[in-house]
Structures are given as structure tokens and as C-alpha cells.
Amino acid sequence: MTKPLQDIVIIDLTHVLAGPFCSNTLGDMGAKVIKVERPVLGDDTRQFLPFFEGESAYFAALNAGKKSIALDLRAPADRDIFERLLDRADVVLENYRPGVMERLGYGWEDLKKIHPRLIYGVVSGFGHTGPEAGKPAYDLVAQARGGVMAITGEEGGNPVRVGASIGDIIAGMYLTQGVLAALVQRDREGYGAKVDISMLDAQIPIQEHALALASTTGVSPVPTGARHPSITPFSTYRAADGFFVIAAGNDALFVKMCNAIGRPELATDERFVTNATRTANVAVLKRKIEVATLEQPRDHWIEVLEAAGVPTGKLQNMGEVMQDPQVLARHMVVPVKPRPGGGPKFMASGNPIKLSTMEEITVREPVSKLDGDRAEVLAWLEAAKGETAR
Amino acid sequence: MTKPLQDIVIIDLTHVLAGPFCSNTLGDMGAKVIKVERPVLGDDTRQFLPFFEGESAYFAALNAGKKSIALDLRAPADRDIFERLLDRADVVLENYRPGVMERLGYGWEDLKKIHPRLIYGVVSGFGHTGPEAGKPAYDLVAQARGGVMAITGEEGGNPVRVGASIGDIIAGMYLTQGVLAALVQRDREGYGAKVDISMLDAQIPIQEHALALASTTGVSPVPTGARHPSITPFSTYRAADGFFVIAAGNDALFVKMCNAIGRPELATDERFVTNATRTANVAVLKRKIEVATLEQPRDHWIEVLEAAGVPTGKLQNMGEVMQDPQVLARHMVVPVKPRPGGGPKFMASGNPIKLSTMEEITVREPVSKLDGDRAEVLAWLEAAKGETAR
Numbered sequence: 001m002t003k004p005l006q007d008i009v010i011i012d013l014t015h016v017l018a019g020p021f022c023s024n025t026l027g028d029m030g031a032k033v034i035k036v037e038r039p040v041l042g043d044d045t046r047q048f049l050p051f052f053e054g055e056s057a058y059f060a061a062l063n064a065g066k067k068s069i070a071l072d073l074r075a076p077a078d079r080d081i082f083e084r085l086l087d088r089a090d091v092v093l094e095n096y097r098p099g100v101m102e103r104l105g106y107g108w109e110d111l112k113k114i115h116p117r118l119i120y121g122v123v124s125g126f127g128h129t130g131p132e133a134g135k136p137a138y139d140l141v142a143q144a145r146g147g148v149m150a151i152t153g154e155e156g157g158n159p160v161r162v163g164a165s166i167g168d169i170i171a172g173m174y175l176t177q178g179v180l181a182a183l184v185q186r187d188r189e190g191y192g193a194k195v196d197i198s199m200l201d202a203q204i205p206i207q208e209h210a211l212a213l214a215s216t217t218g219v220s221p222v223p224t225g226a227r228h229p230s231i232t233p234f235s236t237y238r239a240a241d242g243f244f245v246i247a248a249g250n251d252a253l254f255v256k257m258c259n260a261i262g263r264p265e266l267a268t269d270e271r272f273v274t275n276a277t278r279t280a281n282v283a284v285l286k287r288k289i290e291v292a293t294l295e296q297p298r299d300h301w302i303e304v305l306e307a308a309g310v311p312t313g314k315l316q317n318m319g320e321v322m323q324d325p326q327v328l329a330r331h332m333v334v335p336v337k338p339r340p341g342g343g344p345k346f347m348a349s350g351n352p353i354k355l356s357t358m359e360e361i362t363v364r365e366p367v368s369k370l371d372g373d374r375a376e377v378l379a380w381l382e383a384a385k386g387e388t389a390r
Numbered sequence: 391m392t393k394p395l396q397d398i399v400i401i402d403l404t405h406v407l408a409g410p411f412c413s414n415t416l417g418d419m420g421a422k423v424i425k426v427e428r429p430v431l432g433d434d435t436r437q438f439l440p441f442f443e444g445e446s447a448y449f450a451a452l453n454a455g456k457k458s459i460a461l462d463l464r465a466p467a468d469r470d471i472f473e474r475l476l477d478r479a480d481v482v483l484e485n486y487r488p489g490v491m492e493r494l495g496y497g498w499e500d501l502k503k504i505h506p507r508l509i510y511g512v513v514s515g516f517g518h519t520g521p522e523a524g525k526p527a528y529d530l531v532a533q534a535r536g537g538v539m540a541i542t543g544e545e546g547g548n549p550v551r552v553g554a555s556i557g558d559i560i561a562g563m564y565l566t567q568g569v570l571a572a573l574v575q576r577d578r579e580g581y582g583a584k585v586d587i588s589m590l591d592a593q594i595p596i597q598e599h600a601l602a603l604a605s606t607t608g609v610s611p612v613p614t615g616a617r618h619p620s621i622t623p624f625s626t627y628r629a630a631d632g633f634f635v636i637a638a639g640n641d642a643l644f645v646k647m648c649n650a651i652g653r654p655e656l657a658t659d660e661r662f663v664t665n666a667t668r669t670a671n672v673a674v675l676k677r678k679i680e681v682a683t684l685e686q687p688r689d690h691w692i693e694v695l696e697a698a699g700v701p702t703g704k705l706q707n708m709g710e711v712m713q714d715p716q717v718l719a720r721h722m723v724v725p726v727k728p729r730p731g732g733g734p735k736f737m738a739s740g741n742p743i744k745l746s747t748m749e750e751i752t753v754r755e756p757v758s759k760l761d762g763d764r765a766e767v768l769a770w771l772e773a774a775k776g777e778t779a780r
Contacts, residue, residue, distance in 0.1 A: 004575035004583075021598075029571045049620065050606045057602035108746070127744065130719035135696075140624060141703040144635040145714070149616065149626070150707040151553025154544055159626060159633060159705055161616050162552045163541025164596045171742075173563045178743040180570035181419045185394035185747060187577050193394075194746040200714075204722045205739040206554045208411075210708040211723070212447035215737035216440045220707035226539065226551050230439065234530060236539070236549065243549060245534040306525075313531040315549055317540040317610035318600040324535070324590075329520035332594045333601070347605035349595040352561075353568040354517065356498070356584040357575060 003030025003358050008183070011036060011085050012066065013094040015043040017139070017165055018123045018199065020062040021172035023093055026179065028351040028361060033066040034085060034377055035368070042070060042370035053344040055367065060346040064336045065365035067373035073104050084381050086111065090186075091119045091179055098124060098134045108194045118192040119182045123175045127198030137199050142167030146203025151210055153223035160223075171202040232278035233257065236315055238290050239298040243315035246289070246305065251275065253310050260308040261292040261301070322347070330354070331362050339366040393420025393748050398573070401426060401475050402456065403484040405433040407529070407555055408513045408589065410452040411562035413483055416569065418741040418751060423456040424475060424767055425758070432460060432760035443734035445757065450736040454726045455755035457763035463494050474771050476501065480576075481509045481569055488514060488524045498584045508582040509572045513565045517588030527589050532557030536593025541600055543613035550613075561592040622668035623647065626705055628680050629688040633705035636679070636695065641665065643700050650698040651682040651691070712737070720744070721752050729756040 008031040012023040020035075020043070027033040037043050048058040071078040086092065092111070094101055101107045108120045122128065125137025140161060143149050148166065149159040178195035186192055204211065214220045226245075227235030233254065236243045248257045251274065258267040266272055266288055271281045278285055293301055298314050305312040316324065322333050336346040343366060351361040398421040402413040410425075410433070417423040427433055438448040461468040476482065482501070484491055491497045498510045512518065515527025530551060533539050538556065539549040568585035576582055594601065604610045616635075617625035623644065626633045638647045641664065648657040656662055656678055661671045668675055683691055688704050695702040706714065712723050722740040733756060741751045 002575070002579060004571040008574075017598075021595075024595075025567060029567075050603050052606040057606045058599060061598040061602045126716050127720055129744075130716045132716045136701055137703070138637045138639075138701055140618065140635050140637050141701055144626065144633070144705040145703040145711075147706055147708045147711040148552070148554050149705055152542065153550055153553075154547060157544060157547075159616060160543060160550065160613070161618075162538070162554075162556075163543075163600070163611075163613060164538050164552075164556075165599065166552075166554075166556065166596065169596050170563075173560075173567070174742050176567050177415060177419075177563070177570060178745060180567060180574065181394040181743070182745060182747070184398075184570060184573050184577065185392070187574065189392060189747075191747070193748075196744040196746075197742065198720060198744075200716060201720050201722050201740075201742040201744075204711065204717065205411075205415075205742055206556065206559050207708060208407075208451040208739065209448060209555065210553070211712070211737065211739060212451045213440050214708035214712060215723075216442040216447045218709070220709040221553070222707075223550070223553060226549060228530065228551075234528075236534065243534070245530050247528045247530050249528070311526055311528050311531055313527070313535040315534040315539055316537055317612075318537045318597060318604035319608070319610040321535075321537040321594065322601070322604060326516050326520045326522045326590060327594065330517055330588060330591050332591050333605075347601070349598065349601060350591075352564050352587065352591040352595055353571070354519075354586040354588075354591075355568060355572060356586075357572070357579075357581070358583075 001357055001359055004355060005029045005031040008032070008090045009088050010034065010091045010093060011089040013092065013096070014123070015095065016045055017062065017168040018172035018175065019093050019095040021169055022121070022123070022175040022179070023066065024062050025176045025353070027065055029353065029358070035063065035066040035068045036082065036085070037068055037070050037370055039070040039072050042068070046370065052346060055344050057346055060336055060344070060367045061348050064346070064348055064367045066368060067377055068368040068370055069374050069377045070371035073106070081378070086115060086118070088381065088384055089118060090183070091121060093121045093175070095123045097136060098128050112192065116191055117186055119179055119186060119195065120192065121175050121179045121195040123171050123197040123199070125199050127201060128196045139165040139167035142199035142203055146200050147207055147210060148203055151207070151221050151223055155223060155225040157223060167199055167203065170206055171197050171199040174202050227282065230279060232275060232282050232285065233289060235286065237286070237293050239293050239296060239301055241297040244298045244301060245313055245315060247311040254278065256308045257305065257310045260304045260310060261289065263288065263292050331360050334361060334363055336364040337366045343367065391747055391749055394745065395419045395421040398422070398480045399478050400424065400481045400483060401479045403482065403486070404513070405485065406435055407452065407558040408562035408565065409483050409485040411559055412511070412513070412565040412569070413456065414452050415566045415743070417455055419743065419748070425453065425456040425458045426472065426475070427458055427460050427760055429460040429462050432458070436760065442736060445734050447736055450726055450734070450757045451738050454736070454738055454757045456758060457767055458758035458760055459764050459767045460761035463496070471768070476505060476508070478771065478774055479508060480573070481511060483511045483565070485513045487526060488518050502582065506581055507576055509569055509576060509585065510582065511565050511569045511585040513561050513587040513589070515589050517591060518586045529555040529557035532589035532593055536590050537597055537600060538593055541597070541611050541613055545613060545615040547613060557589055557593065560596055561587050561589040564592050617672065620669060622665060622672050622675065623679060625676065627676070627683050629683050629686060629691055631687040634688045634691060635703055635705060637701040644668065646698045647695065647700045650694045650700060651679065653678065653682050721750050724751060724753055726754040727756045733757065
């Protein structure tokens, strides 16, 4: 089968997380990703912990299968190579601070004159417009300023960081969407586009509930721990061997839950008869549920609750996720091939986009060393000489 | 300007969050979204709090600008309308439990015989394959079982839910990406595709760091509150009027930070000279930083830290985010027009995908009442009679 992005060429100047996350997804769908790194050090994340057999497992998680070439974009010989890459490119991705590419002569305004069908995708802390265009940001800054930390944490406690780096990742996902939409448009209309994604912007659509609340009531929501602020029971509960969740969103499910955990008397307790009274008495209800659930392990409760039709699930750490039969059946944790001649065999995420037109990814291509594909990339450019790109 | 997805028609059977989040993004990029709702009640979220002038602001946040028609897919007259919609559709989206569409006669295997160019996008709790295909899930179940709760929360405390509904939203974003890639492929190759997204699957790629750690060290990471587990200072700090973040990722930035907050002696304290010693003494360092920062408001510290080149930012709640000048300059919070003849004027998120080929969205189209566009949709079908779709 042909992959959806077969023959699409991505010249990827991005480093760290948001940009490489985007090109990883595009690569999964068949694009050829040529990662252009700075000489000597390459992408910062080649030095990020954890290491495995002398190489960064963090870098591997985001960059397996990409071709690496190291180029100094101020050196004439390397600029020549870069410009030959641009001749073959469908998409250029970069996450420099605004102005850097312009000073190199490779800003969008310059490039589009020579490459009118090129798609130019950028991700930055605050975007390329507005009073703070050009300021750097980190995941933590985007999470803090964008509002998500203010709704994450223990009830009555301090805001905490979302454990996943969603300040970067949501922005990287929007970059992917913008690039793909621009490809659809280019194939129809014949012209490329600049896609300008801001990490701060990207935090806002994902808080649809907080925005609806703040804009209609004037009151901003606050952290509510593991529970839903207005549905009860809808939280984590303790079993004998760890946490699991119960999501009993209405009165009928609550009655089923009470019976399933062997506490039918809770269903008729006047403190718990409606969702409103359950929410008003959430702490005492939680204690009463846990008196029951602490007696047996999670698997027991999940079995009886599922049999009763009550939505439930284990709270798993990553080690448990990696052993989850459903995760494994969907190939969501896959090995990375070692390089020919030797290199670490990492594990990485699978491809979450399951397409009927594409073979499942069950193993990832190797992680390239810095500049490890220079000869291959140059040979590919040479072979393509004379062909019309795009 | 032509929008990237101009003339693309989406028949959207999804409800609640993941699916509507996807069609909202596709609509922002120009697709025509026809929301097919069940009669009488429509999308569940039409009943979700908060309400504003008698209508759900939650529903409005995700569905402004979509056309609504109520159809009973078991009733012959409505099935006829639905099939005429399919004749015009580029994309069908649904989030029923697996098997529901098949029983209605509208499963992918049936539809692709009649509509070989149709793209069929589905999002479900666990996907359409694997031992748990078909089980329902909620955001809380995906967050718990997918691992993100196990790395979110206070240090040494209990796991908490990510305040944004990323169990649904990440899956919705992958559905958007899959549909767009399938559109690229269809325009090139001539055939449609089924896109099968699982909420559980979608949680795994976003935990690139946890997966790298667990797979190489065998140890699963745990919550670390607001701070980075291995970089210091990289956390929230208290100012006189609230929290802000400092992200001083190396020794040089730490020295700049100490000088900027008027505590140069911290930079030479042997407990804080390297990142490793700062991380080992993170609690005492935090107290010493806050002795200084509690004396002045956040704006003061952000000004002096930015002047010193130290990455920083306010921790904002949604009310503050909605007033942030950079957010406003990028049109990331926009009004929703009232319906002709009257209806609430909501606020909603702007479009985070800024494309040079598309006008900025500065106001959203009205929120339709359930079945409110029936006549318009039928007239559109009538006018298109005889035209060749796609």
C-alpha cells in the first residue's frame, strides 16, 4: 500500500520537542523527513537523559526514522546543499526565534518567491505576530501562562504542571494539522503557505470547559484533584493494590456501582440520592466507597464494575501501560531497529493514527547519528537532478 | 482568499468532545460541517453546564458555525436524507461504540462500496481492534489508564487529573490529522480511507519522556508537582500577588536569576553551584528564592527576569488568559455571533492554526439550535442534485 504522504519531502530544522513531534507524525504517515541539524552538537535532545547504551532515549523517542544531515547555514558549501534540499522540499519546518531564518536569507518572504509551492511551518513560544512575538518560551511557561496549570492539582492545593509536556506537544500537533491542510490546499490551488503556530495560542482551545465557565460566570475554575468538579462519583478510588477510576455519571450508574461493590445501602442513603447531593457530600462518599474497594485488588473491581456496566479503569504508570494487552494489540509501544552495523535498540511510541490505507507500524526505522545520512542525502539529491520537484 | 478546506463537506455524527473538537478544527480551516444529531435531545453537551441565556456555553465552545440537522437513522425518511448527505460528503465522522453504525447499515465496509472516495473517521475509547474494542471510555478513564495521571500531581502526593480533558482532546486532534492525511491521499490516489483513533492509544505518544524513562531504566516516573524533576530552578514561585514560573535551565541562567532577584549570594552558595546540587537542595533553594520574590508582584519579577534574559511567565487562570494582550493580539478568544433573530452571544477559542492563505478568524458564526438548519441543508441538497460530488 502507498502511504498517505508518500513522496512528500520535509526539510526539518526543528529541535527539542514541538517541531520534532510534528515531523515524527508526518513521517509515520509516509513523508520523507530530512533532519537538518547544527554541526558538532546537533539537536539539543541528543544530550537529554535518559541515555541507553550511550545514546539519548529521549532523542530516539522523537526522531527514529528521520535522516540526519548536519549543516552550517552560514557556510557557503552547506548553504548550497540546503538550497538544493529546498528545491526538493514540499515542507520546511523550523522553530528558531522569529528573525533567525530571515537573517540567514531563508525567511518565508524570501523563500516563497523562489518556491511558490513550498509550505513553511513554524512553531514558537508566542507566534510571529503580536506584542511578544519573538520571545522564547518553554513548556513550563506555556503551561503556566496558558492557564492549564491553574486547573490542575489537588483540591485546595497549589497548581501543578501537567506531567506530559503539553505546552510543546499541543503546539506540535497543531503544526501537523496546519501543514496537512496546507498540503490539501496546495494540491488543489497550486500555492504553498506559511503556518504560524504559537505554544501559548495552542493552550486555549484545549480548555473549552474553563473558557466556557470563565466567560459566562466570570469565575475561573480551580484544581479539583482527580475528580470531576460537578459529577460524582467520577474520580480515582483506592483498591488493595493501587488506584482505579469510577466514572458513574448518572443516578442509574450510581445504583449499579453501589450494588457492584456490595454496598447497596449507599444508593438509598439520602446524602447520595442525586448527583447534586453526592457532589455536596463527595468526601464522605469517597470514604464509604473506599471502605469497600480497599478490600480487593483493582482487577477485581474492574471486573465487577464492567460486568455491571459502570465505566471504570486502572490508573496505570508507564511501566504498566507498556504491558497493557490493548496497548500491545494496537502496536502502541514498538521497538526501534538498531542501525546497520550496530546501535541501541530503543522502544518508542507506535503510530496512533490507524489508517485502512496504510500498513500498521510495528517496528520503527533506526535512529540516525548526527550527520549519519549525509552521503545518502547527497546521493539522493544527485539522483533527483533534473527532475521537477512537486 | 480561499480557505484550505473550502468545498470539503463533513457529515459529523459525533457528540460530546473528541469528535466535535475535530470537526471544529476542520471547520475553522474552511470545511462545511453538517452536524447530524439525534432528534429531541441532540448532542449530550447541549445540556452541559455552564448555561448562558438558556443555552449551553459548553456546547457553543465546540460547535459554533456547524449546521445542525436532527435525523433518526432508523426512520426511512431520515435515512433517505442521510444517504443524500453521504452522496455529497467528503468525510463522515462518528464516535458511536463499534458495531452501531454497522447495525444501521452505515459501517465503513458497506459505505466504501458505494462511496469509494469517502473518508470515514472514528474515535472511540479503545479503538476498533484489540481485545477491548467496543468498550466505552470517558476522558477520566483514558487519562488514568493511559498513564498521564500517574505523572501529574504534587510531589509525594496522589495522582490528579489533568485539568484539561486531554483524554478526549488528544484523540480528537489525531482524528483531525488522520482525516487530513487521508484527504491528501484521496486527492492523489483516488480512494478514501477509514481512520480509527483510540483515546487510550492517543495518550501514549504524548508521554515521550515517561516512555523513554520506563523503557530504558525500568522505573516509571511519578508526579513532581510544578517543578521539572531534574532541572532546577524550573518551577512555580510565589510573588506578592500570585504564582509565576522561572525556567533557569543552566548555570549561567541561574547566576542571572540570582542577580535579577537581588540575591547574588545564592549563586556562590556551595549548595547551589551546579544543577545537580540545586536539584538535591531544591526545597531549600525554593524557600530562599521565595523570600525574595514574595516581596514584589509578579509583573515586577517578570520584568526584571526578562530584562536579564531568564525565561519566565505568569501563572494565569482562564480569566487572566482572556485578558492577556498577546492572546488578544492573536485573536485567540473571539466572540460568537448571535443567531439571526436572536440567541446568546458567547465567547469561544480562536483558531490556533494561523495560515498565510486564510483570513484570521476574529468572530465565529452562530451556534445552531438543534435541527435549526434542516431547511437550509435540504435546500442545499436539492440545489446540488445532478452535480458530481468530490
